[in-house]
Amino acid sequence: MTSTAGVAPPVDVPGLPAEPPGELPPPTGRRRGGIGYLLLLPGLLWLALFFVVPFYSLVATSLYDPAGSDFRGYEMTWAVGNYVDALQEYWRPLLRSLWYGGLATVFCLVLGYVLAYAIAFKAGRWKNLMLVLVVAPFFTSFLVRTLSWKLILADDGWVVNTLQVLQVLGDDGRLLATPVAVVAGLTYNFLPFMVLPLYASLEKIDPRLVEASSDLYAHPAVGFFKVTWPLSLPGVVSGTLLTFIPAAGDYINAELLGSPNQRMVGGVIQSLFTDANDYPAAAALSMVLMVLIVVMVLVYVRRAGTEELL
Amino acid sequence: MTRRAPMATRGPRGPVTTRRTVLRGLGGLAVVGASVGVLPLFGQEGAQQDPAECRATDRSEEDRLVVVSNWPGYIDPRRDAGNTRALLEERTGMTVRYTDDVNDNAEFYAKVKAQLGSCEPIERDLMMLTDWMAARMVSLGWVQPIDRASVPNLHANLIEPLRGVAWDPDLQFHAPWQTGLTGIAYNAAKTGEIGSFSELLDDPDLKGRVTLLSEMRDTMAFALKITGADPEDFTQDQWDDAVDRLRKAVGDGQVRAFTGNEYIQDLAAGNIVACEAWSGDVIQLQFENPDIKFVAPEEGLALWSDNMLVPNGAEHQANAEAWIDHYYDPAVAARLAAWVNYICPVEGAREEMEKIDASLVENTLIFPDAEMLAQTFAFMPLDDRQATAYERDWSDVTGG
Numbered sequence A: 001m002t003s004t005a006g007v008a009p010p011v012d013v014p015g016l017p018a019e020p021p022g023e024l025p026p027p028t029g030r031r032r033g034g035i036g037y038l039l040l041l042p043g044l045l046w047l048a049l050f051f052v053v054p055f056y057s058l059v060a061t062s063l064y065d066p067a068g069s070d071f072r073g074y075e076m077t078w079a080v081g082n083y084v085d086a087l088q089e090y091w092r093p094l095l096r097s098l099w100y101g102g103l104a105t106v107f108c109l110v111l112g113y114v115l116a117y118a119i120a121f122k123a124g125r126w127k128n129l130m131l132v133l134v135v136a137p138f139f140t141s142f143l144v145r146t147l148s149w150k151l152i153l154a155d156d157g158w159v160v161n162t163l164q165v166l167q168v169l170g171d172d173g174r175l176l177a178t179p180v181a182v183v184a185g186l187t188y189n190f191l192p193f194m195v196l197p198l199y200a201s202l203e204k205i206d207p208r209l210v211e212a213s214s215d216l217y218a219h220p221a222v223g224f225f226k227v228t229w230p231l232s233l234p235g236v237v238s239g240t241l242l243t244f245i246p247a248a249g250d251y252i253n254a255e256l257l258g259s260p261n262q263r264m265v266g267g268v269i270q271s272l273f274t275d276a277n278d279y280p281a282a283a284a285l286s287m288v289l290m291v292l293i294v295v296m297v298l299v300y301v302r303r304a305g306t307e308e309l310l
Numbered sequence B: 001m002t003r004r005a006p007m008a009t010r011g012p013r014g015p016v017t018t019r020r021t022v023l024r025g026l027g028g029l030a031v032v033g034a035s036v037g038v039l040p041l042f043g044q045e046g047a048q049q050d051p052a053e054c055r056a057t058d059r060s061e062e063d064r065l066v067v068v069s070n071w072p073g074y075i076d077p078r079r080d081a082g083n084t085r086a087l088l089e090e091r092t093g094m095t096v097r098y099t100d101d102v103n104d105n106a107e108f109y110a111k112v113k114a115q116l117g118s119c120e121p122i123e124r125d126l127m128m129l130t131d132w133m134a135a136r137m138v139s140l141g142w143v144q145p146i147d148r149a150s151v152p153n154l155h156a157n158l159i160e161p162l163r164g165v166a167w168d169p170d171l172q173f174h175a176p177w178q179t180g181l182t183g184i185a186y187n188a189a190k191t192g193e194i195g196s197f198s199e200l201l202d203d204p205d206l207k208g209r210v211t212l213l214s215e216m217r218d219t220m221a222f223a224l225k226i227t228g229a230d231p232e233d234f235t236q237d238q239w240d241d242a243v244d245r246l247r248k249a250v251g252d253g254q255v256r257a258f259t260g261n262e263y264i265q266d267l268a269a270g271n272i273v274a275c276e277a278w279s280g281d282v283i284q285l286q287f288e289n290p291d292i293k294f295v296a297p298e299e300g301l302a303l304w305s306d307n308m309l310v311p312n313g314a315e316h317q318a319n320a321e322a323w324i325d326h327y328y329d330p331a332v333a334a335r336l337a338a339w340v341n342y343i344c345p346v347e348g349a350r351e352e353m354e355k356i357d358a359s360l361v362e363n364t365l366i367f368p369d370a371e372m373l374a375q376t377f378a379f380m381p382l383d384d385r386q387a388t389a390y391e392r393d394w395s396d397v398t399g400g
Helices: A029-062 A081-122 A124-139 A142-152 A158-165 A179-203 A207-215 A220-249 A252-257 A265-274 A279-304 B002-013 B016-042 B084-092 B105-116 B131-139 B152-157 B197-202 B216-226 B236-251 B263-269 B279-288 B317-327 B330-340 B349-356 B370-374 B384-398
Strands: B065-069 B095-099 B126-130 B174-187 B210-213 B255-259 B274-278 B292-295 B301-309
Touching: A029 A279, A029 B016, A081 A124, A081 A179, A081 A220, A081 A265, A081 A279, A124 A179, A142 A179, A142 A252, A179 A220, A179 A252, A207 A220, A220 A279, A252 A265, A265 A279, A265 B105, A265 B384, B065 B317, B084 B095, B084 B317, B084 B330, B105 B126, B105 B131, B126 B131, B126 B317, B131 B301, B131 B384, B152 B317, B174 B216, B174 B263, B174 B279, B174 B330, B197 B210, B197 B216, B197 B236, B197 B274, B210 B216, B210 B263, B216 B236, B216 B274, B216 B301, B216 B384, B236 B384, B255 B263, B263 B274, B263 B279, B274 B279, B279 B292, B301 B317, B317 B330, B330 B349
Parallel strands: B065 B095, B065 B126, B210 B255, B210 B274
Antiparallel strands: B126 B301, B174 B274, B174 B292, B174 B301
8 A cells, every 4th residue: 555656755754854863753743644544544435435325325215205116216305204104104113123122132231241250250261162152153144043043942842842831831822923032032143242242341350359359348249249340341331232233123033033013123124125115214214223223322322431441 | 843733833723622613513514515415416217228228239149058047946956867957958059057046026126126227237138037026127128028939839838827917918028937826725734624815814723823925916915805805906995904904913913924935844843834825835845744735715816927037138038038938848848847846837738747747737736727727816917106005005014
């Protein structure tokens, strides 16, 4: 990159007469700025091409005249009514997505915290192996793993049969095509996104701080809530974000493990785009989902604080 | 020194914070202004084309190749000796490049829309799409007319029920590849006989153990039938009634899912005991599990075809026509039907089947008799605006 002609001039200033020889040249504002911007350039171009342009295209699509069609084409007519229509018709799957995503995040946090804690403090020489096991599911495709849950939870499968024998489920009871299966699938699929950041921040905690708390006669539980938990908060914040955002937008789990009554907003957007060819409604719904999540994340991050993130 | 220079030039113009706030405000306004200016540029042109203008020069003579896109599992495999593709290659000296990349009509449409909608080639010479999508593509002008003289077998051997379809009565643009029936499949080991579509929607014993097809026209045709309308000619009110009827069944938890071919796995695994199904799938499943039955519901059978179309910009049209003519040779058609088990659209294939597999000759799901064909119906052709409105109602029903 730096060898191209257009880039060379701002960098090429080794012979400034004022500089005393042998001393490092003082970083001039111009040079630092120039290099900084140059380094930013590839990333900015990438973002402009693959984020800003598609984003504008999505916003424009959501404001298309809904009377358009593939035959006649579409015009951007500031049709704000698309948003009203989309919200009126699809508020149910929209709320359901946030609800399922939230539930899955809570379950992931509870399960993931215990697991990450065990790996960070109790695993000893098994630490690396356990970390590998956490990541191992990523070696197979997301779709295949979700489909295999369909086999495990099948109506005639051993899980359902066992639960029926134990009277947890009625004789006609089932797991597939229920909210339980969908939330369980989401929890399973996004658990590693929770465990890894939690582990990273738990692992950094100096064990002497916990020892100090017990030296000061703190009960282990008090020690945990006064020392370990606050110090692990950055992991909690990034873990919940990494789990909630994709879980709320996911629709594979709802589509494969749920019934039409568990459908999430991602599935609705997909079918509006590809089946109904109703691009304006689909784009408006995508925008609503995006804005909702951004607002929720902003509020959450403001309250939780980002200074110590990562 | 130099590091402070930019600050110094800014200094005299006033307090830094105010300036920053103003700049920020101006910047925000500029972004909003630019957005308002830019957004209208993102309109979309109409995708309708004129096939005559999007015709490619035919290179069939010097490039002996035909590129075909089809649904998975819809042709006899290459490994079989004397398979239909090898036979074509032998007869004509051309090479067949075959891909099974059509999984779903709507998905395939989305995949090729950008190119065909702007008169660009899609590097295929033939694609197989179901009636309604084929009709849509023909009306969008994305399909090349087939030279009548190059496909004598098609015009001579196409079975009578498939002639004269509303969207292409003279077979100018399409040739049916395979035909199928939509009906009901059930697992006789798990439930008694199911005779009608309304049982699927109402029988409390089947609650949550029924799937329907996610293709709107398949399922809505039956919903229209049970609410007393004619799927070949219905009004908006009748449509709304049928949608409500189905919505109620979905809301009650009667319907477990809306699926494509996946119902095969669910039926085999026992997750569902009955479903709306396509005839050929069920015959294939019966080989493994004889308890699976296919029935013609009281409401009738929906008849549909997947059709061979030559897309705009195809470079080997003459080769594609040779392909079509080849598959309308009764001997070839019988060989294909023996493997895919869908309804064979070729007259005379039944006689040829005697030589290949006599057990299939009497199978009315491959060679339907007149009585069966009398019960079949199709779906009303929809214009683009109706299709979008109906598909949207449909996605509301299937989406809870």
